[in-house]
Amino acid sequence: MANFVMVNSGHNRDDEADKLGMWLFLFTELLLFGGLFLVYTIYRYLNADAFLHASYELNVIMGTVNTIVLLTSSLTVAMSITAIQKGDTKMALTLIWSTIAFAGVFLVIKYFEWTAKFEHGLFPGMEHYNMLEPGEKLFFFLYFFMTGFHGLHVIIGGIILLFVIAAIRKGETNQGKFIFLENGALYWHLVDLIWIFLFPLFYLIH
């Protein structure tokens, strides 16, 4: 056995390290989407007219509602941190649950949006899609790939928050130790942030 105290042990509690690790991970997530944004930028530049034409197919109202939903969910998850810092566990749980509920609303709206596109045959491989010109095909491919990939992140973010709820219930995450909630919230903000960029790129640039 070690007969001295190792102050810099890797098994000590270190919130700073956890947060640093999370930020690095968020960095990699941003770069992951960065590759997609790069591809989008280049193809938009090469096929400006086709992208413009195709973007009129998207439903701006649904996109706007979803943006508001996600922004609100970021607010509730941020408030849950304040709540747990004040020791109000019940309030924190309610706020996280509402964040997850907002995530659900986001996905439901997304579902209706995608279904409408399927009905128009705009998913890659469908009849209408195959008749589009190359630039428009690229637009819809990127639309489905990027919003789909973002949707996957919404689901992952929601699952992380469910684990946070479990940790709070068990008392592992509490007033004195809430780094897990903070990291979960950081991830959620990232999901939100990426949508903030996807929304104007696909729905608003005319």
Add this chain to the structure above:
Amino acid sequence: MSTAAIQSKSFYEEKKGLKSWIFSTDHKRIGLLYFYSLGSFFLVGVILGLLMRLELISPGETIMKAKTYNQVFTLHGVIMIFLFLIPSVPAVFGNIFLPIMIGTDDVAFPKINLLSWWLYVLGGLFALSTLVVGDGPADTGWTFYAPYSVKTGTNVSLAVFAAFILGFSSILTGLNFIVTIHRLRHPKMGWFKMPLFPWALYATAWIQVLATPIIGITLLMIIAERVFGLGLFDPSLGGDPILYQHLFWIYSHPAVYIMVLPAMGLISEMIPTFAKRPIFGYKAIAYSSMAIAFIGYFVWGHHMFTSGMSGPARVIFSILTFLVAVPSAIKTFNWVATLYKGSILIKTPLLFSMAFIFQFLIGGLTGLVIGALATDVHLHDTYFVVGHFHYVMFGGTGFAMFGAMHYWYGKIWGKMYNEKMAQISFGFIFVGFNFLYFPMLILGLMGMPRRYYDYLPEFTTLNVISTVGSWVMVLGIIMMLTNLIRSKKRGEKAPKDPWGGTTLEWQTSSPPSLHNFDTEPIVPEEGPYFHKV
């Protein structure tokens, strides 16, 4: 200190059984898990390489058909790059020695460390599964260039998915090391009291974290293209294949530095120990690691000089490529300067280090030849390129790893290897290596293209020399491994510090206990490489 009484159990003895290994969160055990799994894949890669050389011993079809040859070199590349070289030094020696060298008992996130090994195994299984399912392994080359990779009937999707998972594993290791170095250094170890191997790992970890996601998303796009039959990178469908090459090399060139930087860190450890001198230009070496990591980001375009890029872009990428040679040269000069007037102890690790310097020099200088625009047009896609990167990757990273296996053999396994046998096997590996790869440089200059199973009769002599070289080298590798395996049983017990090393891993027992240190490690105030002369 009364020895026997407080002598604690080594990390091997703490727990036993398979479960205690594959679910262990101890960084030393995870490092060893990596070592054995990496070693197995390395041997598979070596066998594939041997088969390729055998095919090329004479012109025409010798032992395999063109398509088989394409699949063999692809699998050789995928295994050697994604399963061996990229994880290699950080995952094995980084895992085992980083925490010990900075005076702590584990990495910052031990569970994530275990997860990264599991992801590695999963990725390896995916890569191997391409052998048995569907139309056989991919035949695209390890670069998966579109549009061919989108159209071929072979198992590209599985191979690409394997690379994606392995990227995840690599990111987690990098993330873990950055946080470990920031948060867990011994309180008395400032940044510039840190040994150079952790410095190299630190620079590498940043590349792992910042570059790997790009390949991740690019590979996902390839899979999506194959699944939905799209044309993201297919010109006939509106896509741009050059864009794929950009995205691929934005990661894969920095990845070259993921492979070689930590190996340079190993050399920076071995040279001062065997020269019995403080390393020359400590700060210059530390900074040059960071410089290589930084500049290495901006040179990817030099893989595409002949595939269509504007003139100014080519000139800029060429200049940047020359720039990245500067920090590598700084390191090389510093290693040589460390040896100058040293009290040199000629042992196997030093021999491998010297071979590293010699071969890395050839690899580096030939890199400048193909980094120059005019010569690259002539040499692109010839055997010159194959020779060049094998000199850097195998002659560099591979040799550094072999050296480190001997350097830390006692520390990891608790026994000393047989020095004489080790030196003889080194001789075989060194001679075989140079006979194997030097002819490739000449063949490339003569114009022999890479990636064909066949060649013109005038290239025969040099190809035969190269193939015979591969046999000598493999013989040497077998001898080396036999020696290391035998020494585990028959070797003498390793002392704490067999070489008179000055970094912290030599202050603990061989092999170390579960918590690495039984008594508080003493961080030398003079810096990591202070040798009392």
